[in-house]
Amino acid sequence: MEFSEPSRRRLLWTLGAVGFAVAVGSDSVRGTAEASGSGASPQTPTAAPAPRTPSPSPTPTLPGHPAWRPVRVRRYKEAITNLDQLDPARPPKTISLTIDDGPHPKYTPQVLDLLAEHQVTATFFVVGEMVKEHPALTRRIVEAGHQICNHTMTHPMGFDRIGGKRIHREIAEAHARIAQATGVVPKYFRSPGGAWSRQVMEKVAEYGMIPIGWEVDPWDWRRPGVARIKRALLRSKDGAIMLCHDGGGDRSQTVAALREVVPRLKKRGMTFVPL
Numbered sequence: 001m002e003f004s005e006p007s008r009r010r011l012l013w014t015l016g017a018v019g020f021a022v023a024v025g026s027d028s029v030r031g032t033a034e035a036s037g038s039g040a041s042p043q044t045p046t047a048a049p050a051p052r053t054p055s056p057s058p059t060p061t062l063p064g065h066p067a068w069r070p071v072r073v074r075r076y077k078e079a080i081t082n083l084d085q086l087d088p089a090r091p092p093k094t095i096s097l098t099i100d101d102g103p104h105p106k107y108t109p110q111v112l113d114l115l116a117e118h119q120v121t122a123t124f125f126v127v128g129e130m131v132k133e134h135p136a137l138t139r140r141i142v143e144a145g146h147q148i149c150n151h152t153m154t155h156p157m158g159f160d161r162i163g164g165k166r167i168h169r170e171i172a173e174a175h176a177r178i179a180q181a182t183g184v185v186p187k188y189f190r191s192p193g194g195a196w197s198r199q200v201m202e203k204v205a206e207y208g209m210i211p212i213g214w215e216v217d218p219w220d221w222r223r224p225g226v227a228r229i230k231r232a233l234l235r236s237k238d239g240a241i242m243l244c245h246d247g248g249g250d251r252s253q254t255v256a257a258l259r260e261v262v263p264r265l266k267k268r269g270m271t272f273v274p275l
Contacts, residue, residue: 072205072206072208073205073208073209073210074205075201075202075204075205076201076204076210076211077201078196078211078213079190079191079194079196079211079212079213080210080211080212080213080241081213081214081241082215082240082241083095083096083239083240083241083273083275084239086210086275090239090273091271093238093270093271094238094239094270094271094272094273095236095237095239095240095241095265095270095271095272095273096122096123096241096242096272096273096275097120097242097244097262097272098122098123098125098190098212098241098242098243098244098275099122099123099125099245100124100125100151100190100243100245100246100247100248101125101126101127101130101151101155101221101245101246101247102124102126102127102130102137102141102246102247103126103130103131103134103137103138103141103246103247104130104134104246104247104248104251105134105137107246107247107251107252107255108134108137108141108246108247109137109140110255111246111254111255111258112141112146114255114258114259114262115144115146115262116144118262118263118266120262120272121145121146121147121272121274122146122147122274123146123147123148123149123188123274123275124141124146124147124148124246125149125188125212126138126141126149126150126151126174126178127151127153127155127174128150128152128153128154128170128174128176128177128178129153129154129155130247131174131177131181132177135180135181138178138181138182139181142182142184147187147188147274147275148178148182148184148186149186149188149189149190149209149275150174150175150188150189150190150209151174151189151190151192152170152171152191152192153169153170153171153173153177154170155192155248156170156192157192157195158193158195159191159192159193159195160191160196160197160199161195161197164199164203167199167200167203168203171189171204171207172207174186175207185208186209187208187210187275188209188211188212188275189204189207189209189210189212190211190213194213194214196211196213212275213241214241214242214243215236215239215240215241215242216232216235216236216240216241216242217232218230218231218232218233218242218243218244218257219232220244220245220253220254220257221245221248221249223249223253225253226253226256226257229253229254229257229261230257230260230261233257233258233261233265234261234264234265236270238270241275244258
């Protein structure tokens with residue numbers, strides 16, 4: 001789970017801003033009450049207090065809103081597909097399990113239970129509209145120690161062809177939803193279907209994220225059968241970024257395959273790490 005200092009500071013500032021606004025309002029009401037109950041006699045009228053100009057309430061800001069200024073990172077030309085590209089000095093025999101399209105009320109809890117049983121940390125690329133529907137389940141992912149990342153708001157296919165305004169909106173709205181639900185500002189982004197373009201890369205960099213692809217794809221979203229999903233995942237080698245899905249449809253085959261794949265890869269000496 002990533003609770004970076006910048007994320008924590010932004011959330012604390014937001015809470016402080018709301019508290020400040022409440023305090024200002026309370027002072028204004030208290031001041032009026034004190035003036036009306038001052039006890040001044042009718043023979044000695046007191047001057048009316050000067051009208052008070054209330055201090056403007058700070059506007060809370062969240063990631064994805066215009067007032068938020070993320071820390072820009074360099075624009076990548078291609079998506080990252082292997083852990084070596086993120087950290088050449090990483091420990092040997094490490095792999096990363098990434099899980100897309102949730103959170104799903106049926107399959108995400110099954111995946112989380114499976115990962116907890118085998119003490120594995122994974123990376124979840126969540127869809128904003130699913131976060132909106134299932135905020136508590138989204139928080140459970142983070143509270144379980146897993147990494148959470150941006151996978152757009154509505155998962156539009158042909159993401160590289162939908163136009164700059166919608167690309168911006170899809171990324172920004174998902175960013176805000178994830179931050180509101182979990183307190184985590186996503187560090188990584190995955191384009192639906194792996195559709196990348198210069199425009200997508202530019203917007204991802206603007207939002208301070210790194211584009212992530214994959215090296216091992218079992219095509220589990222097509223439900224090719226548990227055996228085929230297992231064979232593909234078991235071919236994972238050192239540094240591989242593996243792609244699986246917990247949302248977007250019936251993911252019972254994925255869950256069944258992971259029940260066998262995870263312990264077998266661990267027995268092989270592989271260590272699962274977040275990105």
